[in-house]
Amino acid sequence: MSEKVLMKGNEAIAEAAIIAGCRHYFGYPITPQTEIPELMAKRMPQIGGTFVQAESEIAAINMVFGAAGAGARTMTSSSSPGISLKQEGISYIAAAELPCVIVNIVRGGPGLGGIQPAQSDYFQATKGGGHGDYRNIVLAPNSVQEMVDLTLLAFDLADQYRNPVMLLGDGALGQMMEPVEFKTSSTTPVAKPWALTGLRGRKIPNVVNSLFLQPEQLEELNIRLQKKYATIRNNEPRWEEINTEDAELVLVAYGITSRIAHSAMDKARQEGMKVGLLRPITLWPFPVQPFAKLAKTTKAFLTLELSAGQMVEDVMLATKQLKPVYFYGRTGGMIPSTEEFYQEIVKIINGKEAN
Template sequence: MSEKVLMKGNEAIAEAAVAAGCRHYFGYPITPQTEITEYMARRMPQIDGVFLQAESEISAINMVYGAAGAGARVMTSSSSPGVSLKQEGISYIAGAELPCLIVNIMRGGPGLGGIQPAQGDYFQATKGGGHGDYHNIVLAPNSVQEMVDLTVLGFDLADKYRNPVMLLGDGALGQMMEPVEIKTGEINKVEKPWAAAGLRGRTTPNIINSLFLKPEELEKHNNRLQKKYAEIQEQEMRWEEINTEDAELILVAYGITSRIAHSAMDKAREAGMKVGMLRPITLWPFPEPPFAKLAKTASAFLTLELSAGQMIEDVRLATHGAKPVHFYGRTGGMMPSPVAIYEEIAKIMSGKGGK
């Protein structure tokens, strides 16, 4: 499609994946992302693709491993508890250097929690989640259009770096409807000479593996992974800055929370307060440079999350303790209002950022 259409966030992700060349989907229903699975069940047969509802999330992620190892563009999706079940498989995928897209439409927790939007999976997504030294590339959209754009980007980054990419949304973004444009055309195909897809003229088969029994070989593999992660950190940081040039207080938020924060920022600006916003788009690699820059000019930061406080740790690290980092969060699926954030802004500004 080349013109804007009204789509629900979950369905827009699925159609964007199709436009990006995804022809293999393995998943399991869980609210509030089930529409992705439902959409793919209908869409994949239409394009000669493969859809399979696995018997569990654990099965689904291992099917992703197999398809990615054969060179396919492949995707799975779930919500918080389901992604927890996928963690061992994600570590195997990262260790075997296989490209795939994993979508997490976050819900409230811990445990079974609730089906309302939350951001309590930040640590899980950005700090590994599974075992061993590895990283997912983590993309955080704040609109249905960005869910589309970052889905396409996610597949490209996964192939470029042979690494799992996680699209981290939430129940609000997954369920809301907005006009989107999904560009169709030539798919960015990447040659995958490493894939286990037959000999193709070779005399020895490709082996997909993450097992290294000799410690010196495993360390060599880990060192190579870390070199790749350093390249990703150097090349793939993404963020958005709004009204930061003269800002005394910098709001830091991602996903749906950043949209609420934007409204509160506008209200504060109307009241004469110099407030700006820094929105991380890549949660890993975390965009440290703009934080270090703004820590020299702003008086304080206010981190806003639908959690008890997780991204705030990365904000504190990125600012090197140069300025106070305040926090305001809601949990359990509760959403802050722009008025509540404005009141928090006013409280901080009245003390000039704690000074």
């Protein structure tokens, strides 16, 4: 497609996954991401793909494990409590070094919480979530167009690094409608000589495994994984900077919150305040590079989240707290207004701490 189409965020993710070559989707309905499996149920039979509504989220992630092991481009999606159920399977997939894409359209928590938007799954996504020393690459779109673009990127990164990639959205992005343009996938799916596709003339079968009873072998796996993660840290951080060159206060926000922060920054600029915005696009690897640079020039940072404070810890680490790092957040699915963020900016500019 070359013309822009008005589309809901969840549906845009599904269409982008198909363009990226995903032909195997396994999932389970849960608000606010149900439009993804709903559209996949319609589209997959049309393109010769496979759609399975699994009996549970646990079953779905293990079906992804199997399809990824066979070399397919495969995806699952869910929302917060469902992603929690998938954590053991995600750890297995990471240990087996298999590529897949996992979409989390975050809702308020903890527990079953509510169905309104939140960003309270940041820790779960960026710190592993399941057991063991592993990492997911985590991409955070802030528009429906980025939900398309980052879905395409997610499949490419998954194949490149043989690693799970998570697209971390939220209920607002999943449900909102915006004009989007669909482009072709950035790369052709790579050859996968390690895949479980039968011997095909080979004498030694491929093996996919995450169980190592000898500690020496398990440590060898962990060392190899950590080397890979170090490469990802070096090569894949992504971020956006707006008005940071002269900023005395730098707002830090991702996803839907960054759009509210952008409006608050614009209002502050109109009032003569030197405010900028730094938006992480990869939540892991976290883009430490711009924070280290800005910590030398700005006076303070204000981290804005739909959580009780999670990304703020990575901001503190990235800045080494050379400058004050303030935090303001809302929880439970409450969406702050531009004015709310603006008032927090004013407090800091006037020498009063944020909440």
